[in-house]
Amino acid sequence: MLFFRSEERVNQWCREQGLPRRPILSLDQLWKLAVAWYETRLTPQARRPQPDEIRRIFAGIGLEGPFWDPQSDQFG
Amino acid sequence: MEATEAPSTADLADVLDRPPEEVREAYGRLFRKRVLFLEADGETIRMAPPFSAVPTQHRVQIGERAYFANCSWDALGIPAALHASGEVFSRCEQTLEPIHLRVSLEGPAPENVVAHFAVPAAKWWADLVYT
Numbered sequence: 001m002l003f004f005r006s007e008e009r010v011n012q013w014c015r016e017q018g019l020p021r022r023p024i025l026s027l028d029q030l031w032k033l034a035v036a037w038y039e040t041r042l043t044p045q046a047r048r049p050q051p052d053e054i055r056r057i058f059a060g061i062g063l064e065g066p067f068w069d070p071q072s073d074q075f076g
Numbered sequence: 077m078e079a080t081e082a083p084s085t086a087d088l089a090d091v092l093d094r095p096p097e098e099v100r101e102a103y104g105r106l107f108r109k110r111v112l113f114l115e116a117d118g119e120t121i122r123m124a125p126p127f128s129a130v131p132t133q134h135r136v137q138i139g140e141r142a143y144f145a146n147c148s149w150d151a152l153g154i155p156a157a158l159h160a161s162g163e164v165f166s167r168c169e170q171t172l173e174p175i176h177l178r179v180s181l182e183g184p185a186p187e188n189v190v191a192h193f194a195v196p197a198a199k200w201w202a203d204l205v206y207t
Contacts, residue, residue, distance in 0.1 A: 001147035001193050002169040003134075010192045013170040025191045031183040034152035038126050041111075041157045048110040054197065070197045 023067055032061045080141050082121035082129035110201060126153030138162040148191040155179045 004010045007024055014021045025033070036057045040046055049057060051070045058068040066074040085103060089096040100119050106112040113123035121129045123146050128134075134145040136154040139162070145151040148166065155162045164177040164184070169192075177184045 001149045001191055003148045003151075003166050003175050004170055004190050004192055005168040005173065005175070005188055007190060009168055009170040010190065013192075016170075019194060021192075022195075023193050025193065027177075027184050027187060027189050027191075030149060030191045031152050031156075031179075034126070034149060034156040035183075037149070038153035038157040039159070041126070041153075046111060058197075067193075067196045070200075072196065072198045074196075 023063070025063075029061050029063075033057070033063075036060065080143050082124060082127075085119045126150030126157055133167055135165045136162055137165065151177075152179065152184065 004013065004024075010024055011021060013019075037049065054070045055068070058064065066072040083091070085096050085099040089099045092099070103112060103114060103119055103121070107114050107118075111124070112121055113125070114120060115122050123129065126145055126149075128144040128146045128150070130144065132144045132146060134148065134151040136143045136145050136151055138155065138158055138160050143154050145154055145164075151164045151166055155164075159181065161178075161180045164175070164179060166175045166177075167173065168175055168189075175187070175189055177187055177189065179185075
């Protein structure tokens, strides 16, 4: 998960690296994801979200489909 | 987080006054719960997401303390986890130009910055360092 200045920079980097262009998140989406994932991480009960929770977190910021499914088998 | 470096099992055993083996077992449990990512020796912390135990291109300044993050997501995850405002110093991966984000408790100030997720969620843990 890397930062870029713009979507065009991402496209250029993917072409140069020979990598598929995958989803791009806005800074606002990235912040919402960071809060949902980590805001309780330093509490004694902290744990990584389970698959259903992960799907809910992603869906809550508009990230749906096989790419965001932690149990998808569509990517080999 | 009073320290910015990951504790060794021996250091933590000293602090907690517990046997090192007990700390090692706890690290193993946290690894299996995917809260810690350990080096191949099974006891050296490489990542305690969102924190990185090794220097990366994503540095996060919170007050007087500087931390390294594992990725762009974790760079924002550090102020989110600490419930603190701070600054993120990173780079655009394509141009390598610096990126500087000011993060308040409400989130980062607007910047022309996006994040690219190259690896599908189902593959993240398979190669967490690359992810």
